[in-house]
Amino acid sequence: MASLPKRIIKETERLISDPVPGITAEPHDDNLRYFNVTVEGPTQSPYENGIFKLELYLPDDYPMEAPKVRFLTKIYHPNIDRLGRICLDVLKTNWSPALQIRTVLLSIQALLASPNPNDPLANDVAEDWIKNEEAAKAKAREWTQLYAKKVDDN
Amino acid sequence: MSTYEEEHGLNDSDETGNHRNTERRELRNEFRELFQAYGSNNSRNGNNDNVILLQMLSELIPEDLQQEWFEQIDSKNRKSCSKEFIDSLPRIKANSIKDKNAECAICFCKFLEDKYPLVAELPHCGHRFDLECISVWLSKSDTCPLCRDSVLSHKTDIDVSKTEMEEDWGMYG
Numbered sequence: 109m110a111s112l113p114k115r116i117i118k119e120t121e122r123l124i125s126d127p128v129p130g131i132t133a134e135p136h137d138d139n140l141r142y143f144n145v146t147v148e149g150p151t152q153s154p155y156e157n158g159i160f161k162l163e164l165y166l167p168d169d170y171p172m173e174a175p176k177v178r179f180l181t182k183i184y185h186p187n188i189d190r191l192g193r194i195c196l197d198v199l200k201t202n203w204s205p206a207l208q209i210r211t212v213l214l215s216i217q218a219l220l221a222s223p224n225p226n227d228p229l230a231n232d233v234a235e236d237w238i239k240n241e242e243a244a245k246a247k248a249r250e251w252t253q254l255y256a257k258k259v260d261d262n
Numbered sequence: 263m264s265t266y267e268e269e270h271g272l273n274d275s276d277e278t279g280n281h282r283n284t285e286r287r288e289l290r291n292e293f294r295e296l297f298q299a300y301g302s303n304n305s306r307n308g309n310n311d312n313v314i315l316l317q318m319l320s321e322l323i324p325e326d327l328q329q330e331w332f333e334q335i336d337s338k339n340r341k342s343c344s345k346e347f348i349d350s351l352p353r354i355k356a357n358s359i360k361d362k363n364a365e366c367a368i369c370f371c372k373f374l375e376d377k378y379p380l381v382a383e384l385p386h387c388g389h390r391f392d393l394e395c396i397s398v399w400l401s402k403s404d405t406c407p408l409c410r411d412s413v414l415s416h417k418t419d420i421d422v423s424k425t426e427m428e429e430d431w432g433m434y435g
Contacts, residue, residue, distance in 0.1 A: 113369070114369065114370070114371060115368075115369050115370045115371075118370045119370070171368060172398055172399060172402065189325065191325070193329070200333075201340070202410075204405070204407040204408075204410065205367070205368045205395070205399050205407045206367035206368065206407035206408050
């Protein structure tokens with residue numbers, strides 16, 4: 109395995125020394141490019157009181173290429189598909205090497221606070237969201253209760 | 263891959279097989295073109311039929327494949343800078359870097375950690391990076407990592423026309 113770039117080491121250190129409120133990111137012992145992530149659902153959103161697990165992987169080209177991030181916890185959201193893949197501009201076309209793990213996770217948290225059902229990615233959830241936003245939000249709350257409960261010591 | 267005919271012991275001539283493959287390839291290309299048309303249609307004033315058709319198609323095409331196509335389209339649409347442009351970026355002398363702690367936003371290393379730092383400044387926005395770091399980025403993109411300013415758009419003329427001024431306002435607004 110190629111040695112870890114200094115930037116990744118620095119980012120990891122800063123994540124630990126200066127953590128982001130409501131977000132944790134811990135590298136795997138055996139692969140320092142792979143992070144276990146948790147994101148708290150933003151208050152006043154349907155995801156409030158939920159803790160969502162994600163996986164984050166820094167590809168070989170990082171930071172020239174965006175991290176790969178995926179939800180592991182099931183979530184009902186118009187920009188997140190069944191496999192947990194996230195439709196977010198900074199993870200695709202709007203990636204910049206000046207962005208970091210920290211800013212990406214904050215963007216994801218912000219996406220939970222303000223879903224964007226008009227995104228062109230084909231998704232049944234987005235359709236539901238546009239048709240009946242209140243019902244969709246209720247379902248999102250229900251899923252948060254079902255799958256993203258805080259009691260989990262993993 | 264075994265076909266229906268093989269599994270059922272039916273003899274199918276090679277010619278028909280090839281023909282089918284070609285057909286399949288053509289169909290895939292058509293899908294891809296449609297995706298392309300849809301992907302570039304930001305203004306939404308285009309053809310509504312396309313959108314409906316695409317929704318139907320997207321139910322049929324595996325999501326992984328769709329994702330792959332979108333990424334292909336994205337990478338094709340992305341602009342990058344020529345080697346000549348990158349080589350022509352102005353360099354900054356170490357003694358003109360006043361902030362001792364100033365660091366490159368790409369590698370997170372302090373410029374002055376290096377005795378002989380090679381630092382480049384982007385035209386127009388003036389953001390500074392290690393030459394090595396920004397070179398790699400600009401070979402895949404034409405934007406400043408910090409402000410997303412399109413570095414190529416200001417390159418040629420110093421005589422700034424009114425339309426360009428307006429663009430700049432938008433960028434910093």
